[in-house]
Amino acid sequence: xxxxxxxxxxxxxxxxxxxxxxxxxxxxxxxxxxxxxxxxxxxxxxxxxxxxxxxxxxxxxxxxxxxxxxxxxxxxxxxxxxxxxxxxxxxxxxxxxxxxxxxxxxxxxxx
Amino acid sequence: xxxxxxxxxxxxxxxxxxxxxxxxxxxxxxxxxxxxxxxxxxxxxxxxxxxxxxxxxxxxxxxxxxxxxxxxxxxxxxxxxxxxxxxxxxxxxxxxxxxxxxxxxxxxxxxx
Numbered sequence: 194x195x196x197x198x199x200x201x202x203x204x205x206x207x208x209x210x211x212x213x214x215x216x217x218x219x220x221x222x223x224x225x226x227x228x229x230x231x232x233x234x235x236x237x238x239x240x241x242x243x244x245x246x247x248x249x250x251x252x253x254x255x256x257x258x259x260x261x262x263x264x265x266x267x268x269x270x271x272x273x274x275x276x277x278x279x280x281x282x283x284x285x286x287x288x289x290x291x292x293x294x295x296x297x298x299x300x301x302x303x304x
Numbered sequence: 305x306x307x308x309x310x311x312x313x314x315x316x317x318x319x320x321x322x323x324x325x326x327x328x329x330x331x332x333x334x335x336x337x338x339x340x341x342x343x344x345x346x347x348x349x350x351x352x353x354x355x356x357x358x359x360x361x362x363x364x365x366x367x368x369x370x371x372x373x374x375x376x377x378x379x380x381x382x383x384x385x386x387x388x389x390x391x392x393x394x395x396x397x398x399x400x401x402x403x404x405x406x407x408x409x410x411x412x413x414x415x416x
Contacts, residue, residue, distance in 0.1 A: 197346075226403065226404070228404075228406075234408075235376075235392065235407065235409050236347070236404075236406040238403045238404070238405075241403050249403060252403070257310045261325065272373050277412070280345075284346050284347070286404075291334065291335040291352070291354060291396055292335075292349065292352045293337065293349070293394075293396070293404055294347040294349060295339070295347045295348070295349075296346050297345055297346045298345070298346045303327075
């Protein structure tokens with residue numbers, strides 16, 4: 194597609210449930226990023242994928258968070274046993290070289 | 305780790321005014337990017353800067369990549385109501401794993 198596509202756009206889940214967030218990067222982009230943004234805050238790096246290299250997971254806040262990227266394209270961010278503090282917008286971005294484009298985000302609310 | 309200080313944190317604008325915001329870093333970047341985020345949306349890329357000293361314009365927006373590679377500014381000329389939003393600077397350093405480091409954002413609001 195023309196831009197980075199994320200789904201779902203909105204998700205309300207009960208505390209303790211697992212959620213999966215999906216990202217379709219721009220076609221041909223080799224790098225894929227996940228960021229988290231809490232209400233009114235800046236962007237917090239979570240994880241970065243580049244081609245076939247091992248992902249940079251240094252931003253994942255706990256072992257409840259994991260992400261994978263299949264076939265060098267689509268990525269899924271999984272949050273297990275969700276907590277209320279996980280409520281945020283999760284932004285995916287992709288890039289070919291140095292210019293990075295964001296999706297619209299997946300707005301997660303944990304109740 | 306790298307940190308970006310973005311200022312001001314917020315500002316009020318009156319239609320027609322010029323506005324300016326900047327970011328400074330404790331270390332160098334290869335690329336500086338400026339994004340705007342409207343409520344309920346993801347950040348949208350405004351300007352990308354790839355070379356120290358580079359000055360780039362995009363309509364009423366002008367941004368510069370500081371010569372030291374540790375700072376950048378964004379100017380908006382003749383502001384209009386739709387300029388309201390949150391502006392983020394971001395630095396990109398290949399040697400640091402390619403992740404973007406973001407400033408805290410500048411919230412641009414309309415003067416009451």
